[in-house]
Amino acid sequence: MASPKNNSDVEIMTRSGYDKLKNELTLLRTDRRLEVARKLEEARAFGDLSENAEYHAAKEEQEKLEGRISRLESKLNKAKIVDFDDIDTSHANLGTTIVIQDLDSEASYTYMLVGTEESDLKENKISISSPVGKAIIGKSAGEEVAVRVPKGLRRLKIIEISAQR
Numbered sequence: 001m002a003s004p005k006n007n008s009d010v011e012i013m014t015r016s017g018y019d020k021l022k023n024e025l026t027l028l029r030t031d032r033r034l035e036v037a038r039k040l041e042e043a044r045a046f047g048d049l050s051e052n053a054e055y056h057a058a059k060e061e062q063e064k065l066e067g068r069i070s071r072l073e074s075k076l077n078k079a080k081i082v083d084f085d086d087i088d089t090s091h092a093n094l095g096t097t098i099v100i101q102d103l104d105s106e107a108s109y110t111y112m113l114v115g116t117e118e119s120d121l122k123e124n125k126i127s128i129s130s131p132v133g134k135a136i137i138g139k140s141a142g143e144e145v146a147v148r149v150p151k152g153l154r155r156l157k158i159i160e161i162s163a164q165r
Helices: 014-044 053-077 131-136
Strands: 011-013 079-081 097-102 108-114 125-127 144-149 152-162
Touching: 011 014, 011 053, 011 097, 014 053, 014 079, 053 079, 097 131, 108 131, 125 131, 131 152
Parallel strands: 011 079, 108 125
Antiparallel strands: 097 108, 097 152, 144 152
């Protein structure tokens, strides 16, 4: 499987990640746009727009919203969805589930390697762009890596690599 950095026109992601972004985009285009439009309309009713803090705050919120919509549209248009049947589990890749062991604490962790937009530690999904993701991508089971994280240097060993949906 090609690395996502090989082609800047492609955003490689899992099906669940794609669906999550598509759902967010739908929500932003509908409910959030209506909400911001209401805020703008209410703020306009206060009169003089040049000194209207509510209006300026609503305009700023609208700009952020439209920026997020634009970024999501771009990502979804460039999306290439990982097919779990095609994932090579001989190496850690996007879409693989890995079991790693912290060699200092001996604790084991299970993570799915995902794209940046999909990362969610509560769901044990780490980005291939994170320090740990970058350190283990392309490595095989049994290999050890040292990775600098905010809490310092961690020594990790890849115990298992699988493709789980």
